[in-house]
Amino acid sequence: MAKRDYYEILGVAKDATEDQIKKAYRKLALKYHPDKNPGNKEAEDKFKEATEAYEILKDSQKRAQYDQFGHAGVSGQGGFGGFEGGFGGFDLSDALRAFMRDFGGFGGFDDFFGGAGAQQGRRRGRTRVERGEDLQVKVSLSLEEIASGVEKKIKLKHFVRCPKCDGKGGSGSRQCPQCDGTGELRRVSRTLFGQMVNITTCNMCGGSGSIVSDKCNECDGEGRVKETSTLSIKIPPGVSAGNYIPIHGSGNVGRRGGPAGDVIVLIDEKSHPVFQRRGDDLIAEVAINFPLAALGGEVEVPILNGKAKLRIPPGTQSGKIFRMRGKGLPRINSYGAGDELVRVIVWVPEKLSAEEKELLKKLAEIQGEKVAGADRSFFDKLRETIGV
Ligand SMILES: [Zn+2]
Ligand SMILES: [Zn+2]
Secondary structure: OOOOOHHHHHOOOOOOOHHHHHHHHHHHHHHHOOOOOOOOHHHHHHHHHHHHHHHHHOOHHHHHHHHHHOHHHHOOOOOOOOOOOHHHHOOHHHHHHHHHHHHOOOOHHHHHOOOOOOOOOOOOOOOOOOOOOOEEEEEEEOHHHHHHOEEEEEEEEEEEEOOOOOOOOEEOOEEOOOOOOOOEEEEEEEEOOEEEEEEEEOOOOOOOOEEOOEEOOOOOOOOEEEEEEEEEEEEOOOOOOOOEEEEOOOOOOOHHHOOOOOEEEEEEEOOOOOOEEEOOEEEEEEEEEHHHHHHOEEEEEEEOOEEEEEEEOOOOOOOOEEEEOOOOOEOOOOOOEOOEEEEEEEEOOOOOOHHHHHHHHHHHHHHOOOOOOOOOOHHHHHHHHHOO
């Protein structure tokens, strides 16, 4: 698929100021953020696309290259500290991280999870240590767990600082032979548009210009080793599929003493045998018998973690939906809870005793073929009940 123009994606003019670009991106990112559009692949793609465009246009050097050469001028230029492979491997977690780095998530949302938001602090100066990779884990929750909030323990394989060399990769130091101590690599490449010089951080010394002379044999000079850790994640009540919780500093540590990336916990939802979820509301079906529907009364209905009584008014039709206020899921980041919507189905017995048969026959004689009110679909009724 042809890549869209970055200016077009952000909806800004070619001569837009940095501020205009930032504002345009922020607006799009908030609109298409996966948290606001759970499970919506199109929104996710738009979020990624906008973030990619922003990553290029906010950087004056990359923007100049893009203006001059188009996508070919910036392809393969990550722009992400610890990411390799540039935008080829630009995935959702990269985009989420870029968004959080510059905007700190949704303000309150991120604080809510106790995260430090954008304050990842990029190291400046000559020694650019490479930040470790982010890791993504998925946690599947039942509706009961979502309702109450839950603490989950997950096993995670990640790189930790090598204990033997304390992340240094070894002892002693000598000039890096790959970059001759400059810490940078210059790559000249010929493109359709002419010669281009690409300056990258030397991957051998991580930009420091020197390497250890005695490599640590525990980590082969990497300064980090793989380990399995158990992470404890507190998940607040009311989350939904597509929400994510960043755990700062629990991802891979970087090579040779680089700071650790994050773990991004993606929330997934298990399907429930009784309830369907619709935002903060829960939908359940309950069968009642004909006499109860006709005469009215009380019925016991399932609610999350228990049962509740529901009053059935006389003359209740099959398919009627009752709203039980506050019996749904707690609202995240605010007060109160959603509702439970109970759809009542009038049950027709499959087998009848002689006495029941007799009574029903009598009823049939009295009623004849009288039926009132054509049946409407479930969704018409649902719409009517919840007013959308
Ligand atoms: Zn080591
Ligand atoms: Zn080097």
